Amino acid sequence: xxxxxxxxxxxxxxxxxxxxxxxxxxxxxxxxxxxxxxxxxxxxxxxxxxxxxxxxxxxxxxxxxxxxxxxxxxxxxxxxxxxxxxxxxxxxxxxxxxxxxxxxxxxxxxxxxxxxxxxxxxxxxx
Amino acid sequence: xxxxxxxxxxxxxxxxxxxxxxxxxxxxxxxxxxxxxxxxxxxxxxxxxxxxxxxxxxxxxxxxxxxxxxxxxxxxxxxxxxxxxxxxxxxxxxxxxxxxxxxxxxxxxxxxxxxxxxxxxxxxxxxxxxxxxxxxxxxxxxxxxxxxxxxxxxxxxxxxxxxxxxxxxxxxxxxxxxxxxxxxxxxxxxxxxxxxxxxxxxxxxxxxxxxxxxxxxxxxxxxxxxxxxxxxxxxxxxxxxxxxxxxxxxxxxxxxxxxxxxxxxxxxxxxxxxxxxxxxxxxxxxxxxxxxxxxxxxxxxxxxxxxxxxxxxxxxxxxxxxxxxxxxxxxxxxxxxxxxxxxxxxxxxxxxxxxxxxxxxxxxxxxxxxxxxxxxxxxxxxxxxxxxxxxxxxxxxxxxxxxxxxxxxxxxxxxxxxxxxxxxxxxxxxxxxxxxxxxxxxxxxxxxxxxxxxxxxxxxxxxxxxxxxxxxxxxxxxxxxxxxxxxxxxxxxxxxxxxxxxxxxxxxxxxxxxxxxxxxxxxxxxxxxxxxxxxxxxxxxxxxxxxxxxxxxxxxxxxxxxxxxxxxxxxxxxxxxxxxxxxxxxxxxxxxxxxxxxxxxxxxxxxxxxxxxxxxxxxxxxxxxxxxxxxxxxxxxxxxxxxxxxxxxxxxxxxxxxxxxxxxxxxxxxxxxxxxxxxxxxx
Numbered sequence: 001x002x003x004x005x006x007x008x009x010x011x012x013x014x015x016x017x018x019x020x021x022x023x024x025x026x027x028x029x030x031x032x033x034x035x036x037x038x039x040x041x042x043x044x045x046x047x048x049x050x051x052x053x054x055x056x057x058x059x060x061x062x063x064x065x066x067x068x069x070x071x072x073x074x075x076x077x078x079x080x081x082x083x084x085x086x087x088x089x090x091x092x093x094x095x096x097x098x099x100x101x102x103x104x105x106x107x108x109x110x111x112x113x114x115x116x117x118x119x120x121x122x123x124x125x126x
Numbered sequence: 127x128x129x130x131x132x133x134x135x136x137x138x139x140x141x142x143x144x145x146x147x148x149x150x151x152x153x154x155x156x157x158x159x160x161x162x163x164x165x166x167x168x169x170x171x172x173x174x175x176x177x178x179x180x181x182x183x184x185x186x187x188x189x190x191x192x193x194x195x196x197x198x199x200x201x202x203x204x205x206x207x208x209x210x211x212x213x214x215x216x217x218x219x220x221x222x223x224x225x226x227x228x229x230x231x232x233x234x235x236x237x238x239x240x241x242x243x244x245x246x247x248x249x250x251x252x253x254x255x256x257x258x259x260x261x262x263x264x265x266x267x268x269x270x271x272x273x274x275x276x277x278x279x280x281x282x283x284x285x286x287x288x289x290x291x292x293x294x295x296x297x298x299x300x301x302x303x304x305x306x307x308x309x310x311x312x313x314x315x316x317x318x319x320x321x322x323x324x325x326x327x328x329x330x331x332x333x334x335x336x337x338x339x340x341x342x343x344x345x346x347x348x349x350x351x352x353x354x355x356x357x358x359x360x361x362x363x364x365x366x367x368x369x370x371x372x373x374x375x376x377x378x379x380x381x382x383x384x385x386x387x388x389x390x391x392x393x394x395x396x397x398x399x400x401x402x403x404x405x406x407x408x409x410x411x412x413x414x415x416x417x418x419x420x421x422x423x424x425x426x427x428x429x430x431x432x433x434x435x436x437x438x439x440x441x442x443x444x445x446x447x448x449x450x451x452x453x454x455x456x457x458x459x460x461x462x463x464x465x466x467x468x469x470x471x472x473x474x475x476x477x478x479x480x481x482x483x484x485x486x487x488x489x490x491x492x493x494x495x496x497x498x499x500x501x502x503x504x505x506x507x508x509x510x511x512x513x514x515x516x517x518x519x520x521x522x523x524x525x526x527x528x529x530x531x532x533x534x535x536x537x538x539x540x541x542x543x544x545x546x547x548x549x550x551x552x553x554x555x556x557x558x559x560x561x562x563x564x565x566x567x568x569x570x571x572x573x574x575x576x577x578x579x580x581x582x583x584x585x586x587x588x589x590x591x592x593x594x595x596x597x598x599x600x601x602x603x604x605x606x607x608x609x610x611x612x613x614x615x616x617x618x619x620x621x622x623x624x625x626x627x628x629x630x631x632x633x634x635x636x637x638x639x640x641x642x643x644x645x646x647x648x649x650x651x652x653x654x655x656x657x658x659x660x661x662x663x664x665x666x667x668x669x670x671x672x673x674x675x676x677x678x679x680x681x682x683x684x685x686x687x688x689x690x691x692x693x694x695x696x697x698x699x700x701x702x703x704x705x706x707x708x709x710x711x712x713x714x715x716x717x718x719x720x721x722x723x724x725x726x727x728x729x730x731x732x733x734x735x736x737x738x739x740x741x742x743x744x745x746x747x748x749x750x751x752x753x754x755x756x757x758x759x760x761x762x763x764x765x766x767x768x769x770x771x772x773x774x775x776x777x778x779x780x781x782x783x784x785x786x787x788x789x790x791x792x793x794x795x796x797x798x799x800x801x802x803x804x805x806x807x808x809x
Binding site for chain 2: 056067068069070074075078079082083085086087088091092093094096097100101
């Protein structure tokens with residue numbers, strides 16, 4: 001349970017970080033050249049995709065009632081609910097799902113770090 | 127065991143007659159049709175049925191009352207016929223048994239001008255994967271005591287029925303038709319002679335059904351009806367399209383005006399629409415509209431539908447609109463309107479601008495009737511009655527209309543019966559008690575959700591209760607319910623191709639007849655646990671046809687997604703183990719496949735009957751306890767609009783099959799179940 005709780009916190013921190021970076025990009029957008037704006041849009045799209053893997057997006061502007069899949073944070077939260085629903089040691093599949101979700105989270109965190117380090121920093125340094 | 131015989135005997139006896147004949151096996155993979163002797167009716171009449179419950183209200187799509195009798199109410203159960211109360215919901219009595227051929231009720235109305243006249247439209251009118259059809263319209267002229275079928279037999283699913291307020295011979299029917307494919311019996315129908323003849327008066331095409339009807343009580347020639355393009359596939363559901371719309375007549379249905387695109391209405395794609403003319407101010411019309419591009423919501427017209435404005439928008443009230451989104455206008459206050467989306471029962475007192483959630487007994491709301499003379503009197507689908515405007519409601523625990531998705535029994539004395547209830551939870555009840563009846567004090571509620579199969583240990587100590595893609599181990603002594611799912615990841619909203627294990631909404635679970643410590647379940651693979659679900663071993667490869675070409679997108683659309691395990695496809699729906707040979711496992715899929723393993727899952731052989739059509743769901747497998755190699759399977763294809771029964775027998779482990787449906791009518795529902803006990807568990 002503690003491991004799941006901590007992982008949920010980590011995912012939440014990454015989501016907050018994404019939103020912070022997005023805010024910075026949007027805040028500086030007006031100052032950017034046309035070419036850099038295109039680059040900013042491309043980065044924003046990547047950020048949205050990463051965020052969509054971490055937390056659910058409930059529709060798009062075009063199709064607001066078409067829900068996407070649950071994000072990792074919701075899946076971890078639901079796993080937490082499954083673990084605590086009985087006074088018993090977690091089952092082996094619960095450990096396996098936790099490991100799987102954690103690996104998927106690491107992939108997204110690494111993607112974000114790469115985007116920030118290689119693209120956002122470069123863009124905002126101009 | 128012997129208790130199986132008590133509970134599940136009827137179909138077993140039918141099967142015994144069906145299979146007790148010569149078989150003419152041909153070569154490998156061949157199927158032969160076999161003739162059978164006719165069934166001796168006296169054999170079946172010797173069977174005694176005893177009602178055991180449970181008294182827990184099920185899905186209700188149709189409700190009605192009568193203004194001059196504050197205690198009189200009716201409801202139509204999704205699978206349980208018409209029920210009548212003469213004491214405001216304190217007691218209910220079934221009044222359609224013996225008259226209805228199909229007990230699924232989709233619509234109901236009592237004549238305002240003659241309370242003895244009641245019409246019922248059969249067949250569930252709300253789309254979903256497992257849905258019961260009907261055979262048209264039934265009429266009663268004695269307050270529901272007797273009923274006669276008055277036609278529209280091929281409409282299959284009737285979503286709304288309205289009787290003319292002053293002439294009970296004029297009736298309007300909104301027919302969804304067959305929701306699993308194109309058919310011409312869709313649209314709005316009218317009779318002007320009490321049901322002797324019907325005329326289709328509003329129709330678009332074979333994939334567009336009629337959803338809702340609302341009549342102006344002050345001028346019954348004014349009617350507003352909604353149509354919707356709707357087709358359900360095994361893997362998807364389409365709702366909305368160019369043929370969808372809202373239509374108005376001012377001449378009782380002789381001619382209709384399309385008001386779908388009148389000013390203020392959504393400009394983009396439109397899906398399901400429910401509509402209510404305010405009896406208090408008939409120029410005011412409310413509509414609950416599913417629409418794309420964020421245009422859905424509660425709309426209102428104050429000029430009879432000529433112009434509209436959206437009053438309320440809340441995505442939380444727009445989920446799965448095909449199952450919900452009902453709207454009912456208060457008969458006396460034009461600013462009061464009720465809506466029933468997935469999120470509950472809501473009331474607006476400001477003309478639809480804002481809504482407040484109302485306390486109710488029921489948690490899945492699909493119908494509402496309000497007394498035209500006293501709006502404090504209502505009946506809500508469920509069914510529950512209020513006499514005080516919803517401050518309190520009658521009980522749901524007095525109506526045995528539960529939609530049960532599973533059945534299992536243990537070996538206690540008296541034995542217990544276990545089931546899962548749609549829109550509710552698993553429940554266990556004793557088969558008899560020392561009291562006068564089997565009542566709520568004897569029931570055991572099992573904390574696992576609505577959908578799924580059930581297995582139980584012989585002594586009743588442990589129940590394995592499945593709920594959509596999850597499985598729970600319920601310990602009767604401790605009351606603990608542990609999630610023992612094979613893969614406890616919630617995958618709601620995921621395209622099927624991205625789902626790791628394709629468990630169906632009611633996936634199978636099996637305790638080995640040789641060892642109650644061995645538990646089986648299945649998605650596209652078979653899994654086995656020998657430690658009560660603490661861990662699972664995958665003991666097969668993908669045993670389905672793995673139809674990935676239909677798994678690529680999130681199900682539902684083109685407006686609203688409906689991505690639940692109901693739309694998971696290419697998966698195992700039935701699993702059985704031979705009572706004669708431990709480790710001889712049989713599985714059947716929803717994509718026309720039967721496989722057998724004779725070595726405990728180490729190897730599998732595809733032994734599918736070669737004439738099984740595409741998307742045949744194998745619903746049950748029974749392995750003979752008397753003869754090695756003899757197996758019966760049942761299949762069905764309602765999800766592709768085919769009601770043909772598919773029943774087969776093999777006597778050589780599936781090398782050859784005989785089709786054993788001769789004598790069963792084309793549209794009769796068929797299933798296999800064993801009445802013969804064969805478990806070898808230690809006692």
